[in-house]
Amino acid sequence: MSSDNIWTHKGTFLLAAVGSAVGLGNLWRFPYLVGEHGGGAFLLVYALCVFAIGVPILIAEIMLGRNSRRCPIMGMRFLTRCHKTSRAWEIIGWLGGVSALLILSFYSVISGWAIHYLGEMLTGSLRGADAATLASDFASLISSPIKLTLYHTLFLVICAYIVARGVHRGLESGLRLLMPTLLVILLVVLFYAAAAGDMLAASDFLLSFSLSDLSLEGWLVALGQSFFTLSLGMGAIMAYGAYMPSETSLTLTAFTVALIDTLVAILAGLAIFALVFGAGLSPDEGPGLMFVSLPLAFTAMPSGALIGAIFFVLVLGAAVSSAISLIEPVAAYLVERFSLSRVTAVLVVVGVAWALGLATVASFNLWAEQSPFHDLFGRSAFEVLELTTHITLPFCGLLIALFAGWSLTQTESMKEMHTRAGWLSLWRFLVRFIAPTGVAFVFLRALPYVEGYWLPAIVAIVTVGAFAAYRTLGEHEGHHGG
Numbered sequence: 056m057s058s059d060n061i062w063t064h065k066g067t068f069l070l071a072a073v074g075s076a077v078g079l080g081n082l083w084r085f086p087y088l089v090g091e092h093g094g095g096a097f098l099l100v101y102a103l104c105v106f107a108i109g110v111p112i113l114i115a116e117i118m119l120g121r122n123s124r125r126c127p128i129m130g131m132r133f134l135t136r137c138h139k140t141s142r143a144w145e146i147i148g149w150l151g152g153v154s155a156l157l158i159l160s161f162y163s164v165i166s167g168w169a170i171h172y173l174g175e176m177l178t179g180s181l182r183g184a185d186a187a188t189l190a191s192d193f194a195s196l197i198s199s200p201i202k203l204t205l206y207h208t209l210f211l212v213i214c215a216y217i218v219a220r221g222v223h224r225g226l227e228s229g230l231r232l233l234m235p236t237l238l239v240i241l242l243v244v245l246f247y248a249a250a251a252g253d254m255l256a257a258s259d260f261l262l263s264f265s266l267s268d269l270s271l272e273g274w275l276v277a278l279g280q281s282f283f284t285l286s287l288g289m290g291a292i293m294a295y296g297a298y299m300p301s302e303t304s305l306t307l308t309a310f311t312v313a314l315i316d317t318l319v320a321i322l323a324g325l326a327i328f329a330l331v332f333g334a335g336l337s338p339d340e341g342p343g344l345m346f347v348s349l350p351l352a353f354t355a356m357p358s359g360a361l362i363g364a365i366f367f368v369l370v371l372g373a374a375v376s377s378a379i380s381l382i383e384p385v386a387a388y389l390v391e392r393f394s395l396s397r398v399t400a401v402l403v404v405v406g407v408a409w410a411l412g413l414a415t416v417a418s419f420n421l422w423a424e425q426s427p428f429h430d431l432f433g434r435s436a437f438e439v440l441e442l443t444t445h446i447t448l449p450f451c452g453l454l455i456a457l458f459a460g461w462s463l464t465q466t467e468s469m470k471e472m473h474t475r476a477g478w479l480s481l482w483r484f485l486v487r488f489i490a491p492t493g494v495a496f497v498f499l500r501a502l503p504y505v506e507g508y509w510l511p512a513i514v515a516i517v518t519v520g521a522f523a524a525y526r527t528l529g530e531h532e533g534h535h536g537g
């Protein structure tokens with residue numbers, strides 16, 4: 056990779072990783088998951104997953120990217136050669152690339168809904184609307200393939216424009232403008248929610264803690280969410296890591312990304328629930344929380360349409376900064392492997408994601424009841440694609456943890472992390488044992504045919520244990536450094 060593909064500033068990786076991490080996962084998914092899984096106890100479990108499992112894998116993924124200085128697919132090929140490990144590890148790059156395309160395809164359709172609501176808020180067409188009107192507005196949006204396709208296309212065009220302009224003029228400049236603006240908007244919405252909504256009820260709901268709310272299902276959802284929100288297992292972080300200057304601290308950066316991401320999720324949750332409670336609505340509306348309850352809350356409040364418009368700019372900006380990180384790893388592969396121009400590569404990636412996205416569009420209307428996906432998998436295209444989030448991401452994250460934990464030697468990891476020996480040992484322990492076990496558990500639980508919790512738990516522990524024993528034995532025989 057040419058040296059001009061290094062971020063110009065030390066802090067740009069942080070900006071880019073936060074941009075990738077903060078997205079619909081924080082603003083749309085996190086609040087409704089908290090709502091569905093009982094508030095404060097879920098939050099605690101979620102934070103534990105983010106810091107004990109997510110952060111070690113985040114460090115591992117950045118490390119692989121920076122160590123190889125290549126796109127994820129070529130990077131994994133390079134690393135397997137350097138470390139004389141099986142070429143099968145290349146699957147990390149391939150699986151990441153495929154997941155990125157699939158996720159981009161439906162992420163863009165959902166992000167398109169924010170464009171619709173931004174328009175509704177700006178034109179004031181929902182002013183004074185009641186719950187039934189908002190519900191039917193949402194229903195008419197998702198039942199129109201034309202509207203959905205239009206918004207989906209518009210969203211992808213915006214993202215493609217940014218990525219096609221290159222690492223510096225596109226990604227870096229775009230993120231430098233976008234991220235501070237989003238922070239300001241989040242604060243504006245938060246202050247507004249504190250003034251016009253019911254912040255007390257929101258903080259009570261989000262932060263009050265009851266042990267009996269801690270279900271095992273909640274743990275699993277929390278772990279899955281921590282993966283999605285930190286953008287792990289998709290090559291996005293690895294691709295951005297490849298542009299990270301060598302002297303930037305890995306540990307500090309990874310912690311900061313996780314901290315900001317969690318903080319944004321909590322602040323957005325507080326703002327959203329304050330508005331929802333303030334309008335006397337229920338917090339457990341599921342995915343409709345942002346697109347039905349929240350607009351309803353905005354219509355009922357002073358200057359609600361203006362703040363609503365600002366809020367949907369936030370959603371859109373956060374979604375764009377995440378989606379560009381899904382385009383980058385695959386586009387970078389096409390450039391590195393086939394010497395395509397960046398513009399052509401981006402057009403290919405976005406074109407494929409656009410076409411795949413049509414299946415998600417149709418799953419809300421033309422294919423709502425019957426489709427080839429129903430015939431094959433018994434669920435809609437959107438649900439099938441979303442399932443990839445629950446299967447391929449944890450699986451890829453598991454492989455990343457194992458590869459970084461077991462194939463990189465202590466010296467190499469130290470060279471990348473340049474941290475204290477104690478931290479390095481803690482990271483290696485987490486990435487070798489704890490993260491793989493936790494992730495394997497979630498991964499197996501997510502397989503549709505696995506019932507109950509104990510079976511996946513046992514299989515996860517035994518598999519990781521056997522793998523660890525095998526590798527440790529290998530090390531003693533002098534095959535692998537440790």
Ligand code: PFF
Nearest residue numbers: 076078079080284286289291
């Ligand atoms: N982290 C993003 C969110 O929370 O919305 C979603 C995402 C973006 C996942 C990029 C994965 C990724 F590579």
